[in-house]
Amino acid sequence: MNSFNPGRASVPVTQVEISVSCRNLRDMDTFSKSDPLCVLKMKDFRSQSYREVGRTEQIKDTLNPDFVKKFIVQYFFEERQLLRFELYDVDSHSARLDDHDFLGCLDISLGEVVNSPGGKVEKPLKGNGHGNFGTISIRVEEVSTNKDEITMQFKATNLDKKDFFGKSDPFLVFYRANEDQSFTICHKTEEVKNNLNPTWRPFCVSLQALCNGDKDRSVKVECYDWNSSGSHEIIGEFITNVRELEKGPGTHNVYQVVNTKKKAKKKSYQNSGQVHLISSKVTPVYSFLDYIKGGMQMNFTVAIDFTASNGHPRQPSSLHFLNPHQPNQYAAAIQAVGEIVQDYDSDKLFPVLGFGARLPDGKVHHEFALNFNPNNPYCNGVDGILQAYYNCLPQVELYGPTNFSPVINHVARFAAPIRDGSSYFVLLIITDGVITDMPQTVKSIVEASSLPMSIIIVGVGNADFEAMDELDSDNKRLGYNGKYAEQDIVQFVPFREFIGGKYGNNIQMSKGYLAKEVLAEIPDQVTRYMKKRGIVPKPPPPYQPPASGAPVPNAAPQGAHAAPPQYNQSPAPAAPPQYNQTSANVPPYPSPGGYPIQTSANVPPYPSPGGYPNQYNASPQGGPPPYSTPAPPNVQLPTRASAPPPP
Structure with missing residues (x-):
């Protein structure tokens, strides 16, 4: 076979x-x-x-x-x-x-x-x-295609005994009929050891695979006795179709398992057992586009690594060096991912966080608003994110360590109350180094894996990112203290794979391939989450034409982005706001398009990482010299009060 x-x-x-x-x-x-x-x-x-x-x-x-x-x-x-x-x-x-x-x-x-x-x-x-x-x-x-799937379970009775020293080890194989009368395999059950009356586990298969969407097309089912040598021995077969199977259990779905060779040799032969349908259910399968058209909002948050291992920002070797001729890897990653995701957010306001920096209050923070406003950390589109990044960089001291769990927990707190499929959250973490709170990060990811949330990690520079492969658990489930992730929600990509080589020095091409790599798994993660929660997409809202005589807004200009500031031309700014609040006394910032307004009374708390109560810690002694380059002119960032209401 x-x-x-x-x-x-x-x-x-x-x-x-x-x-x-x-x-x-x-x-x-x-x-x-x-x-x-x-x-x-x-x-x-x-x-x-x-x-x-x-x-x-x-x-x-x-x-x-x-x-x-x-x-x-x-x-x-x-x-x-x-x-x-x-x-x-x-x-x-x-x-x-x-x-x-x-x-x-x-x-x-x-x-x-x-x-x-x-x-x-x-x-x-x-x-x-x-x-x-x-x-x-x-x-x-x-484009309409048959996206339904059928879930079925079968059992068998009185199957032929095929093994000399024991009973058969039966399994079923399903084939779709082709137009030329041949058959194509489309599903195989598990084998049930040493049993002539087996019950197989329920399984799910798409109608596209089973019958190419044609419920009247023949489906052939073969029953085999499993052998460790791989030479499985056929017990018998029968023919059915989805039209019959979807009717559910009953006498019409009890099938005689017939061995054609035995039947040809023996006139008294009747069957080699029977296969019974226990249950069947046809259910629609919804696509990522179904949820988007039903009004699901993609909420995008950026977290930027401000640890000292990035290098002094005024040195050309620094990963935070602001080259006036082309974006650094942090800015390029923001552009590559943000330009795509922003099209799926109605108000295009994105929270942007930093971690691993010492702020003017003298403390190291692992979850601070890049615009220094914890009540309103939103930036307007990709340009707003870049402006906040350029404005923040000269006002903080790069420090450490590299802790991911606070920013993961930050987004998870907003994702946790969303149960109706109205929003999905994407966290982009851009980092240069090895995680120092790996146990807490693994725990945070495991906790977040049950939420409408995905995490993208882009590694910049040439550090050893071996630990990131553990978080991007494509080959095994991520676990912590006996609890395992419900699904893989992390995608890690090192930026260096998209620089040079076949991409040359073409930053546009590098950004395009980077975005394809890191975002390719998001639609599948969204639909897996929705399916597991039984969330059906809402009907698309009706199109509302512009009011008569009202101007139709033009699309935003393409390709133009905020330029990094010219430090040698910038006057010394006024002192930045004192960021001396902790999570215990910071009021919740207002809600953007899909972010519910939360208070400490109704947000389930996430454990603080070890050694960082209230998410922040007093600054350790020593460290690199302070980065004192004058800041660029203050940038007017949007406030939530002036943001357009969600549709």
């Missing part, structure tokens, strides 16, 4: 359908209206150029086209897929776009459209010159 390796699966590709319509296009024809056509292009992050994906049909004589032809593209959460929609007035049969009149265009990310209410956005077109170029409406829907 064919070999079969359970637990292996290919990664399914999500495809989305993009529909386009326009209103009030410019009229480029003298004696009639324009004949518009839409071209979709997608940016290749390797070459940083746009390639054409496809074109709609041309619609004659209209300024308000509803294009029938759709675009089908593959959707990847881990990539920032930048789309460009170009509208042309077709004047001839030429395939060259330069031969036609340009009507306008729109640049937008696929993630922004996916995360919009109803999966639809309406934006103004931009053209050559000034004035109104009309609007474009874009709607995205996941």
Whole structure:
């Protein structure tokens, strides 16, 4: 029989359908209206150029086209897929776009459209010159496939005895019928030792694998006697289909196990036993896009390592050195991950934390707000994160040790009360060194593994990151004192793997591949959590068109980021705020889009790591000389009161 390796699966590709319509296009024809056509292009992050994906049909004589032809593209959460929609007035049969009149265009990310209410956005077109170029409406829907799965359990009675010194060790193998009448293996049960009346454990298989979504397609089931040599001996087989199986147990789902060779030899042969269906249930399988379109918010928090092992920030060898010509590895990691995740957060306000630094209060902090405001630690988008990072760096002393558990516990406290699937939390930790509170960190991750939360760790520099592989437990479950993680929620990637080599010195390409690597597991972690909790995505909210006469906001400009400050041009700033509060007396900061407002009365406390009561500790004696470079001019960071309300 064919070999079969359970637990292996290919990664399914999500495809989305993009529909386009326009209103009030410019009229480029003298004696009639324009004949518009839409071209979709997608940016290749390797070459940083746009390639054409496809074109709609041309619609004659209209300024308000509803294009029938759709675009089908593959959707990847881990990539920032930048789309460009170009509208042309077709004047001839030429395939060259330069031969036609340009009507306008729109640049937008696929993630922004996916995360919009109803999966639809309406934006103004931009053209050559000034004035109104009309609007474009874009709607995205996941291409429909049968994503149901069936959970079943079987037992058998009176199976043939195949072993000379004992009973059979039976197991079942399921095959899907192909169009050419051949069969493809799709599932195998465990073997039950020395038993002619076995009951197998329940198992789950997708309808796509079992019958290619066709419930009437034949499913062949073979019963084998297991042998350690690998030469398993067939007991018999039967044919069924999902249409019958989903009816549940009963006489219609009791199957005669027939050995065709025995039947051909012996006229009195009836069967080699019976297989009974104990239970079956068909359930839908929801995708990451289903939850996003149902309103789930991705809440993104950044934690930055300010320990002394990074090197003095004014030295070019430092990992925190601010090169005016290109971002350092910390800034590049923030850009790579943040640019993608921010498209899935409605208000784009992100808490940003630092750890391992001595602040102006003279204490070492392992969970401080980068903008020095513990009540409102939010930064506005990726640019806001970078500005807070550049502003904070000259005002703190790099110290240590490298403790992860306080920032993990910080995010876990907000994730813990969320039980309805309305929010999912992603913590990005950027670090250069070996963890010094490994037992506490493992415990924090194990505790957080039952929450709607994922942790991304990006290692910068050339340190030994061997301990990180233990946290990124792809091959074994992470455990602490006999308690094990419910699922793998940690993804670790060393940044050095994306610098040089095949990537050269192309920082854009390095960021693109880094984002693909660290974010690829997030959709699966989200859907696994939701499935385990039995959380069904909510229906997509209805699309709300802009109010009549109201301007449609433009998309944020792409590619521009906050520049690091020029230290030699910055005046000495006023003293930074005194950060002398502890977790015991800091009031909870207000809630962003998916963060519930919590108080100490209703937030279940997480244990403080050993040696750091109240999450902070008095500064140890000694240490590196203080970093006294003048700070850049103060940056006006957003307050929660001025933030737009969530949709």
